[in-house]
Amino acid sequence: MRIEELDWADTPWGVISLRRRWDRVTERDVHEVKLDDDFLMSSQFTTGEEELSRIGLAAVAGESLTVLVGGLGLGYTTLAALEDDRVAELTVVEALEQVISWHQRNLLPDTEGMAADPRVRLVLDDFFDLVRTGRADRTYDAVLLDIDHAPDWLLRDDHGDLYTVEGFARLAGMVTDDGAFALWSDEPPEPEVVRRMGEVFDHASAHVVRFPNPLTGGESTNTVYLAVRPRR
Numbered sequence: 001m002r003i004e005e006l007d008w009a010d011t012p013w014g015v016i017s018l019r020r021r022w023d024r025v026t027e028r029d030v031h032e033v034k035l036d037d038d039f040l041m042s043s044q045f046t047t048g049e050e051e052l053s054r055i056g057l058a059a060v061a062g063e064s065l066t067v068l069v070g071g072l073g074l075g076y077t078t079l080a081a082l083e084d085d086r087v088a089e090l091t092v093v094e095a096l097e098q099v100i101s102w103h104q105r106n107l108l109p110d111t112e113g114m115a116a117d118p119r120v121r122l123v124l125d126d127f128f129d130l131v132r133t134g135r136a137d138r139t140y141d142a143v144l145l146d147i148d149h150a151p152d153w154l155l156r157d158d159h160g161d162l163y164t165v166e167g168f169a170r171l172a173g174m175v176t177d178d179g180a181f182a183l184w185s186d187e188p189p190e191p192e193v194v195r196r197m198g199e200v201f202d203h204a205s206a207h208v209v210r211f212p213n214p215l216t217g218g219e220s221t222n223t224v225y226l227a228v229r230p231r232r
Contacts, residue, residue, distance in 0.1 A: 006031075006107055009098040013156065016098055018107065026214050031074060031108055033099075035155070043110060046076040047211035048184055048222030049146055053080035055207055055224045056142045056182030057087070064088040068140040068174065070127035071147035072099050075111035077184070081144065082117060090119050091140075093127045100124060128159050131171050139176045146184040150223075151193050153186070163193065169200045172230030179230070185223040193225055201227035 008017035014036040023030045023044065031043040041049075057065070065086045069078050072094035081087055094100050100122050102108060103115040115122060127147060130136055148154045151163040161167045168181075175181055181201070185193075189206030197204035204227040213220040 007098065007102060009096075011096050011098060013096065016096060018102055029109075031110075033074065038155075040155075041073050043074055043076075043108075044215075045211060045213070045220065046074075048186075048209045048224070049073070049076040050080040051207075051209045051222075052077050052144055052146055052182050052184045052224050053084070055226055056144045056180050057081060057084050059180040059182075059226055059228050060141050061178065062086070062141065065141040066138070066176075067091070068093065068136075068143045070143070070145040072103065072122065073146065074108060075103055075114055077144055077146050078120070079111050079114055081142075082114070082119065087119060089121070090117075091121045091123060093123050093125050093130060095124070095126045097124050128162055131162060131167070131174065134170065134173065136174045139174055139179070141176050141179045143171065143175055143179070143181045144184075145182070150185040150187040151183070151190065163196070165196045165199050168197055168227070172200045172227075175230045177229065177232065179228075181227045181230075183225040185225065187223060188221070189223045189225075197225060197227040200231055202229035202231060203227070 003019055003021040006018045017034045020029050020031050033040040063086050067081050067087055067090045069092045072092045078092055106112045148159055194204045194206050207224045209222045210219055
């Protein structure tokens, strides 16, 4: 297996690295991100990240939509959102400067040029702290979040307060009256997460995203949680 490290950096979260390897099963290059020894994301499977955008934006009516994406990663959530012609402004909040630089330097072929899209603004900030402190100076038609592996499988312990009723209520304050919040998870749906969302939004649901897995010869799944219309 041929592996090439494209970039790495020591960050407040640990050592982050971007690497490319040739996958003999799918016969293509795969880009992967590691944080210390933890695999964060891969271009091998991107359906879940793309469906996060599609499900979230499908729940919002109107034109000239403003979108906030929490977590840039390999960029597939952002790229899928930009495919919706109604999106007029898209702000991506990313906590690690190195990740933003990958896209500014076009190190990822699938998302080449995305950072230069006039609708896109890449912001170096901690999404969770932004919600926690109420520092956002506007509301958004859609907020799309893909940072932790799941609401109970966190990259950092201090992320946990977002996934409470109080945390979702703070986040709902960043969503327009007819807007939506969508959350990606690598685990099966958790009814308790839906219940907490439902306490602060008019409607909450969990959508199972299925996609073929050529490595196993079977099918894999992600979950997209969706909450619509925050209660004021």
